[in-house]
Amino acid sequence: xxGGAPGGFGAEYxxxxxxxxxxxxxxxxxxxxxxxxxxxxxxxxxGVAALAVLTGSSLMVSxxxxxxxxxVRISTYIVIIATFVTVADFTLQAIAPDVHRELGAFxxxxxxxxxxxxxxxxxxxxHPVPLALxxxxxxxxxxxxxxxxxxxxxxxxxxxxxxxQPLFGAGxxxxxxxxxxxxxxxxxxxLLLLFARFAEARQRAAERLARGEGAx
Amino acid sequence: xxxxRAGGARLVATLALAGLASGLAIVSAYRLTLPxxxxxxxxxxxxxxxxxxxxxxxxxxxLFRDGRLAPATGPAGALDESLFAAFGEQDRFxxxxxxxAGAGFQDTIKLLYGLDPAGARVVGLAVLESRETPGLGxxxxxxxxFVAEFSGLAVEPTIELIQGHGEGANQVDAITGATISSRxxxxxxxxxxxxxxxxxxxxxxxxxxxxxxxxVPPDVERGGPVPGGRVGDPG
Numbered sequence: 001x002x003g004g005a006p007g008g009f010g011a012e013y014x015x016x017x018x019x020x021x022x023x024x025x026x027x028x029x030x031x032x033x034x035x036x037x038x039x040x041x042x043x044x045x046x047g048v049a050a051l052a053v054l055t056g057s058s059l060m061v062s063x064x065x066x067x068x069x070x071x072v073r074i075s076t077y078i079v080i081i082a083t084f085v086t087v088a089d090f091t092l093q094a095i096a097p098d099v100h101r102e103l104g105a106f107x108x109x110x111x112x113x114x115x116x117x118x119x120x121x122x123x124x125x126x127h128p129v130p131l132a133l134x135x136x137x138x139x140x141x142x143x144x145x146x147x148x149x150x151x152x153x154x155x156x157x158x159x160x161x162x163x164x165q166p167l168f169g170a171g172x173x174x175x176x177x178x179x180x181x182x183x184x185x186x187x188x189x190x191l192l193l194l195f196a197r198f199a200e201a202r203q204r205a206a207e208r209l210a211r212g213e214g215a216x
Numbered sequence: 217x218x219x220x221r222a223g224g225a226r227l228v229a230t231l232a233l234a235g236l237a238s239g240l241a242i243v244s245a246y247r248l249t250l251p252x253x254x255x256x257x258x259x260x261x262x263x264x265x266x267x268x269x270x271x272x273x274x275x276x277x278x279l280f281r282d283g284r285l286a287p288a289t290g291p292a293g294a295l296d297e298s299l300f301a302a303f304g305e306q307d308r309f310x311x312x313x314x315x316x317a318g319a320g321f322q323d324t325i326k327l328l329y330g331l332d333p334a335g336a337r338v339v340g341l342a343v344l345e346s347r348e349t350p351g352l353g354x355x356x357x358x359x360x361x362f363v364a365e366f367s368g369l370a371v372e373p374t375i376e377l378i379q380g381h382g383e384g385a386n387q388v389d390a391i392t393g394a395t396i397s398s399r400x401x402x403x404x405x406x407x408x409x410x411x412x413x414x415x416x417x418x419x420x421x422x423x424x425x426x427x428x429x430x431x432v433p434p435d436v437e438r439g440g441p442v443p444g445g446r447v448g449d450p451g
Contacts, residue, residue, distance in 0.1 A: 069227055071222070071227055072227045072230055075231060075234075076234045079231070079234040079235060083241050087241060090248075091245070093256070097257070101345075176351035179350045180349065
């Protein structure tokens with residue numbers, strides 16, 4: 001786990017993808033995971049925006065970790081995060097107005113995405129800059145993967161397309177509930193279940209291995 | 217844990233510095249992106265105007281001020297009501313693009329619709345902003361059949377929403393499963409007509425002003441007030 005001795009750059013990056021995936025394993029950031037994932041492209045845009053904010057704020061928090069007094073650290077982190085979010089909001093509006101219109105208020109709400117404050121407090125404020133960068137990129141990529149996965153499942157079932165490309169013929173009757181809020185809960189629930197199953201299977205395998213090695 | 221326990225002055229200084237740096241970063245980002253954002257919004261508006269008025273090649277913002285409608289000369293004030301006059305080849309007047317807004321199923325729907333030069337028919341409709349239910353209410357702009365109802369739609373006496381198949385020139389078929397959103401669109405267009413049609417000048421007198429082709433005052437994207445807020449009392 002990230003609480004122990006830090007691994008190398010690669011290890012800190014990889015852990016966020018699947019093993020400690022922020023959405024499916026840590027169950028953080030579920031609000032955007034539910035709200036904007038009615039299509040794969042929206043999930044991707046939200047994921048990349050969060051990745052950018054997470055990377056910027058983690059770098060800043062890690063670089064300033066000795067300068068920020070402990071009593072005001074959370075407020076300072078929030079100021080840093082809010083600044084990055086506002087800059088990301090303007091940037092997206094300037095370079096991708098269509099995506100910005102789709103995501104609407106949820107870009108501004110990255111401020112309260114608990115993954116970002118969580119990584120600042122749990123990792124970036126205790127580790128040197130390179131490791132904080134690896135952690136932020138890993139967690140951000142994991143978040144993006146999760147959102148694209150949820151968005152893809154919901155888009156295929158609810159609109160019969162993927163990244164806007166129609167998959168089925170005209171005879172396909174879209175399962176509209178999947179792109180409505182209840183569909184978000186259904187898909188996130190199913191994927192959480194799947195990841196929990198994987199984690200359990202992996203743990204069992206590790207235990208078997210440990211027993212096997214311990215035996216004469 | 218980050219840093220050591222520090223005295224009050226240090227805490228205040230830290231937060232003040234953070235706030236200052238944050239303010240500087242945000243203002244810089246705002247100033248850097250503002251021209252692009254405004255250009256995007258102006259382009260989106262122009263696209264919408266050309267979409268709702270077939271044959272339009274350039275547009276001009278016209279303001280309603282002191283009881284008459286005239287080409288906007290400077291930036292519009294916050295209380296000015298405006299619409300767009302569109303011109304085609306050889307500066308032929310092709311019609312009006314009217315911005316209008318009103319309550320939808322979930323949130324305000326902002327739309328733009330085209331009126332022919334005489335103001336007698338709606339010739340096109342584009343939804344600029346809506347948060348209608350995906351898959352149901354968003355058919356007001358995703359359902360091509362519904363949008364097509366607004367090309368060549370008579371506005372007299374008012375546009376009517378029909379469940380089933382309306383044959384009249386002023387009738388629109390409601391979208392199954394999105395009756396409230398369809399009704400909202402019809403209501404917004406009717407309200408826009410009630411507000412603007414009495415103000416339209418004789419189409420023969422409408423000519424492009426001397427400003428260079430295609431120019432739009434830079435504040436257009438702020439939209440000025442859409443008539444939505446006031447359409448309830450057009451009198």
